[in-house]
Amino acid sequence: MKGSFTTSTLQSMSRGTRTRFLLSTSTSTTHFSTSKPQLLNQNRLLDPIRIPPTFHNYLRQASASNILLLLLFSTSACASCRVITPLLEDLVHSRPQKPSDKFQELSFAEVELDSPDNSNGNMMDLGVEFGVTSMPTLMGFGGRRAERVTDRVVDTGMMGDRRRMEAWVDEVMQKGDPSPGAGGGGGGLLSKLFG
Template sequence: LSVPKELPRRTRTGSQQALRPFSTTGALLLSKNRVLDAFRTPPQFHDALRLCSANNTLLLALFTTSTCTPCRTITPLITSLVETRPPSPTDKFSGLAFAEVELDSPDRSSGNMLDLGVEYGVTSMPTLMGFGGRRAERVTDRVVDTRLMSDPKSVAAWLDEQMRKGDPFSSQGGGGGLLG
């Protein structure tokens, strides 16, 4: 049996659509670190929590409001750190995701976002929380110090610590998730 050096390519003609592989895997699973769109409804937030939990991904959620002035500088900083952070052999989580949780979102079609703030004990803006491990709704850690969140080195050190800690509620200190 000989293997061709190059697989034949399919070409599109007329009304044929480009062929894409079928996948039930969400976009979150296609890369290790991911910045998600802001959560504007509770179901969006809870769905991301479950997906991250199932795949052993640490979800960083920055609870914000439209009037939060420090959030305007903190969000791009965390976004950049998440996008550029390379994996480390000491990481207990297989990936990292980040999104803002807009507590004053006008979209009330699927519940009130302020209820999430109450559920997770958000008392100041911004509040950065890590969610990870087998129990998706459990908070791994939280930061409310705006000075710390505004300092790239401090946020990077905190992020590295969270990735090393893994699932604080697991007896092994970090599960493999369903796919990892």
């Protein structure tokens, strides 16, 4: 494998962009280190949710992969949403994974409650189902039972303050799965019996 190169194109989950990766292998010296490996930033910005099936797919993915999914419920008439969305996208994109995080990853999507829906569902029904009473409303979903809300923020002043939002995201990421007894790693009877 002397200096061979392989090029592959991967479809990025964030905003449907294509990224080219150049992978190389060589016979150079391998370096070893005794320090902890650096954690990779695997956070994702997901496409906006405009139909209920997309919402439910994102929840299933969050549940299956131990992801904290932040969803901003918004409408086209929400002026503060247009300011808060880019702030949250930047926060999620730039936040490094930390050793104290209980979730493997952080993802963000906007739920457009007033988007035209052609899927035999109703986006407004999602707002009612999850108790959205003001715009914007930020909810965190995660853990084995991701259909449950782990945390909620309705204070637009807080959502517009990057430092407060960073502290909130850190807190939620460190709390982890709100229902650990529902699967491995929790304090349920089976985990006590079988480790």
